[in-house]
Amino acid sequence: MTAARNLIAVEPTSRPEMHLAMASAVEEGGGTIVPISEASGLMFADPMAADSFPDLIAQATNVEWVQLPYAGVETFVQHLDASYTWTCGKGVYAPPVAEWIMTALLAAFRDIPTFARAKSWPAQAGRNLLGARLAILGGGGITESFLSLIKPWDCDTTVVRRQAAHVVGATRTVTTDQLDDVLGRVDAVIIALALTSQTRGIIDARRLQAMRNDAWLLNVGRGGHVVTDDLVNALRNNDIAGAVLDVTDPEPLPDGHPLWTLDNCLITPHVGNTPAMGLPLIADRVRENVARWIANEPLVGPVDVGLGY
Amino acid sequence: MTAARNLIAVEPTSRPEMHLAMASAVEEGGGTIVPISEASGLMFADPMAADSFPDLIAQATNVEWVQLPYAGVETFVQHLDASYTWTCGKGVYAPPVAEWIMTALLAAFRDIPTFARAKSWPAQAGRNLLGARLAILGGGGITESFLSLIKPWDCDTTVVRRQAAHVVGATRTVTTDQLDDVLGRVDAVIIALALTSQTRGIIDARRLQAMRNDAWLLNVGRGGHVVTDDLVNALRNNDIAGAVLDVTDPEPLPDGHPLWTLDNCLITPHVGNTPAMGLPLIADRVRENVARWIANEPLVGPVDVGLGY
Numbered sequence: 001m002t003a004a005r006n007l008i009a010v011e012p013t014s015r016p017e018m019h020l021a022m023a024s025a026v027e028e029g030g031g032t033i034v035p036i037s038e039a040s041g042l043m044f045a046d047p048m049a050a051d052s053f054p055d056l057i058a059q060a061t062n063v064e065w066v067q068l069p070y071a072g073v074e075t076f077v078q079h080l081d082a083s084y085t086w087t088c089g090k091g092v093y094a095p096p097v098a099e100w101i102m103t104a105l106l107a108a109f110r111d112i113p114t115f116a117r118a119k120s121w122p123a124q125a126g127r128n129l130l131g132a133r134l135a136i137l138g139g140g141g142i143t144e145s146f147l148s149l150i151k152p153w154d155c156d157t158t159v160v161r162r163q164a165a166h167v168v169g170a171t172r173t174v175t176t177d178q179l180d181d182v183l184g185r186v187d188a189v190i191i192a193l194a195l196t197s198q199t200r201g202i203i204d205a206r207r208l209q210a211m212r213n214d215a216w217l218l219n220v221g222r223g224g225h226v227v228t229d230d231l232v233n234a235l236r237n238n239d240i241a242g243a244v245l246d247v248t249d250p251e252p253l254p255d256g257h258p259l260w261t262l263d264n265c266l267i268t269p270h271v272g273n274t275p276a277m278g279l280p281l282i283a284d285r286v287r288e289n290v291a292r293w294i295a296n297e298p299l300v301g302p303v304d305v306g307l308g309y
Numbered sequence: 310m311t312a313a314r315n316l317i318a319v320e321p322t323s324r325p326e327m328h329l330a331m332a333s334a335v336e337e338g339g340g341t342i343v344p345i346s347e348a349s350g351l352m353f354a355d356p357m358a359a360d361s362f363p364d365l366i367a368q369a370t371n372v373e374w375v376q377l378p379y380a381g382v383e384t385f386v387q388h389l390d391a392s393y394t395w396t397c398g399k400g401v402y403a404p405p406v407a408e409w410i411m412t413a414l415l416a417a418f419r420d421i422p423t424f425a426r427a428k429s430w431p432a433q434a435g436r437n438l439l440g441a442r443l444a445i446l447g448g449g450g451i452t453e454s455f456l457s458l459i460k461p462w463d464c465d466t467t468v469v470r471r472q473a474a475h476v477v478g479a480t481r482t483v484t485t486d487q488l489d490d491v492l493g494r495v496d497a498v499i500i501a502l503a504l505t506s507q508t509r510g511i512i513d514a515r516r517l518q519a520m521r522n523d524a525w526l527l528n529v530g531r532g533g534h535v536v537t538d539d540l541v542n543a544l545r546n547n548d549i550a551g552a553v554l555d556v557t558d559p560e561p562l563p564d565g566h567p568l569w570t571l572d573n574c575l576i577t578p579h580v581g582n583t584p585a586m587g588l589p590l591i592a593d594r595v596r597e598n599v600a601r602w603i604a605n606e607p608l609v610g611p612v613d614v615g616l617g618y
Contacts (some may be wrong), residue, residue, distance in 0.1 A: 096437055099462075102473055106423075110412045115577045116425035119569050120560035124583050151463045153408075196573040252430035260428050268424045274433045 002040070003062035005294050006031050009039035011056055015046040017279060018069065025283040029290030041065040042292055043286055053079045067289055068303070069282050072194075077308045086303035087289055092281040097272035098145035099105045101190055102221055104151075104244035104266070105129055108188070108216045113242075113266045116256040129153055135160055136201065137179070138193040138221065139167045146192070158182050162198075183210040188218060195222035203227065208234040214241050220272045223249030228259075235262045246272050311349070312371035314599045315340050318348035320365055324355040326588060327378065334592040338599030350374040350602055352595055362388045376598055378591050381503075386617045394614035396598055400450045401590040405564075406581035409529055410499055413553040413575070414438055414459075417497070417525045422551075436460055444469055444495040446488070447502040447510065448476045448531065455501070467491050470540050473591070475484035492519040497527060504531035512536065517543040523550050529581045532558030537568075544571045555581050 008031040010023045022043045023033055036042060036059050044053065047069045053076070057063065068076060068088040080086060107113065110126040132155050136143050139161035147157060147169030159170040160182055166173045174182065179202075183189060189211060193199045203217065204227040211217070217240055219226055230251050234240050242264030251270065259265050289299050303309065317340040319332045329351045345351060353362065356378045361414055362385070366372065368399060377385060377397040388397060416422065419435040441464050445452050448470035456466060456478030463545050468479040469491055475482045483491065488511075492498060500510045512526065514537040520526070526549055528535055537558050543549050551573030560579065568574050598608050612618065 078473075095439055099415070099437060100419065102411075103419045104410070104423065106412040107416055107421050107502055110409065110577075110580070110613060112412065112416050112421055112575070112577070113425040116416075118421040118576070120564045121576075122578050124578055126580050126582050126583060128408060128586055130404055130408055153460045255429045266425055267422070267427070268419075268421070268448075269431050269433055271419070271433050271435050275434060277435075277437055291392055 002064075005040050005296070007034045007039050007062075008032065008041045008043060008290060008293075009034060009036040009060075009063070010043045011036055012046050012049055013050050014049050014052070017275075018282075019045045021279045021283040022069075022286050025039055025286040026290050028230050028232040029287040031290045034097070035148050036060045036063065037064055038080065038290060041067065041290070043067045043290075044069060047075075048074045062166060065293060065299070067286060071301055073309060074107070077140065080303065080305045080308065082305045084298065086305060087299045087301045088286075088303050089278075089282045089285055090301045090303075092285050093273045093278055095281070096140040096274075096277040097142045097192075098165075098221055100236050100246060100268070100272040101142075101146045101192070101218060102149050104246070104268070105188060105190075105216070106133075107266065108242060108244055115156055117263075118189070119171070129155070130189040131155060133185060134158070134188050135182045136170075136190045136191060136226075137161075137199075137256070138191070139163070139165070139173065140288075142192045144169065146190075155207050157163060158186065167308070180207070180210055183207055184212060186215060187212070188216040191217075191219040191221040191225050193221040195224050200224045201227050203231070205230040205233065208239055209241050213239055216241050217243040218245075219243070220246045223247040223251045231264070232258045235259075237266050238264070242266070244268070311373075312347060314349050314605070315348045316348050316371075317341065317352060317370075317599060318343060318345040319352045319354050319374070320345055321353075321355050321361050323358050323361070324488045324585075327356075327591075328354045328589045330592040331378075331595050334595040335599050338596040339603050340599045342375050345369045345372065348372055348600070349422075350376065352376045352599075354377060356384075359385045359388065359408060374563060374608070376595060382612055389612065389614045389617065391614045394608065395614060396594075396608045396610045397612050398587075398591045398594055399610045399612075400476055401594050401610070402582045402587055403450040403454040404590070405583070405586040406451045406501075406529055407458050409577070409581040410451075410455045410501070410527060411458050413527050413529070413555070413577070414443075414497060414525070415501075416575065416616040417540065424574070435540045436600060438464070440464060441496040442494060443467070443498045443499060444491045445479075446470075446508075446534075447500070448472070448474070448482065449501065449503070451501045451529070452476060453478065453595075454564055455499075459490060469493065489516070491520055492516055493521060495524060496521070497525040499531040499536050500526075502529040502530040502534060504533050507534045508514070510536050512540070514539040517548055520549050522548055522571050525550050528552070530557045532560045541567045541571070544568075544573050547573070551575070553577070555579055 008026045065085040109129045135158045157171045159167045159173045244266045246268045317335045373396045444467045466480045468476045468482045512613045553575045555577045
């Protein structure tokens, strides 16, 4: 038996805010919420509950499509099954993270950490981001979204990535083998990479030395991209202007860690994209995909089960 | 006697960085630096030395044009003389100030002051500027420049100004009599006004009450636009989310002032446009105007001697 395409389940209910947001989005997209046993599509509503999927899908007799809440589906990969159509949240979470990069760049260039810590009128300081030279490590959705936000600043932007394909909006795109040349020529180095065996520790003592001593390091990738002890040394010696880190190694950074005490370091607690920011974004994806599903149109954010992403 | 138009003086020499930057710009524009007695144009090279102008111009027998370093010419107005052509730096300093507004908005929305002051891993916090509703008080060059920087954020922007003329890039432009209606509907209120008898104290206790309690106040105009004691009360009572102030009343803010102690207040020391940021911008104006002067083309940034601006 085939269920009508407008009949959609939203499960599990373990994360009430996401369940509510997805359920509203289903209805806005023209769907009707039903138990999973009657549904043609399942909106999976808790990114922390991948383990609950097998029991849930066992109750589904008519489900053909599963929408996941994730950007990357690493934690779900063992449940992917080619007898269903899968979609995920790929791309939807990039804008808040790109906004974090803009926030961190401007806070660094305009000396906001110093001013925020001052208890009396400080000396004038700061430089303009307008016209600056920037290197972005990684050529994914976050980088594309960032390049669209920074466009009015007329910056010189170099994207450093594995493949040679040009990233739209960048001044130039180069491959990773040219990273060392790029590092000495820019006012800020922005890490927006996935963590792999090839990118772990990509910023180490040698590469921090290669950076200009008035350049900033930003990390919104993963803590493991930077060798923390090497960064502490570089910051202590003023080998670089400073660092803004949304991710750290270890994370969370323990009390008493030297990075908490350095004036030229700003730590933010993994807030590139918070759950509160992401909820309306994944809801938008659900709304659009439900409307497309009902109209029998191609879905946005498909997962390739064979490739696992 | 009329001097050749390429003969230009740069005086006084009391501010060496500005003298050097303007002298280079004169040469880049096709001019030749000569003593003031031989010059057809004078580049006035010290914004703090208006008093030296009468003695300087007394040595000029052929000067027809004076380029001033100011955006506003209030401190120079008693020296304006209709027998010369006058130009100033109006418009050139807007981009750094617009960049300050973006910095302050992002720092506020993404909770950077809290993170900068933390000495252990803080709770996740922050909201997106993307899609926010903003009110900008003032419709001048700073506002125009700001609207071009924030364009990719898809914000809803209401410019509140004296005249009804629409500001390019704003979602809507309204007149000052509608200010009270606007205040309750926006996530941030940005003061980018000139200080006049009509705008002094424009943000007082009543208008702070009219703002949403999750809205931020930014001031990059003059300290006198905000009634400081009323702001302290509003911040203490969490009537608004917080304030970011580049200008204060009194300024500099004295040690021990309550604003230094409030977690929801960030003070920056009048750095919307610093001398270091402004120097290349006024140099660009000088270069362009020297080239235009030599080619007998209309100059940029003319001052109307009768109106005094």
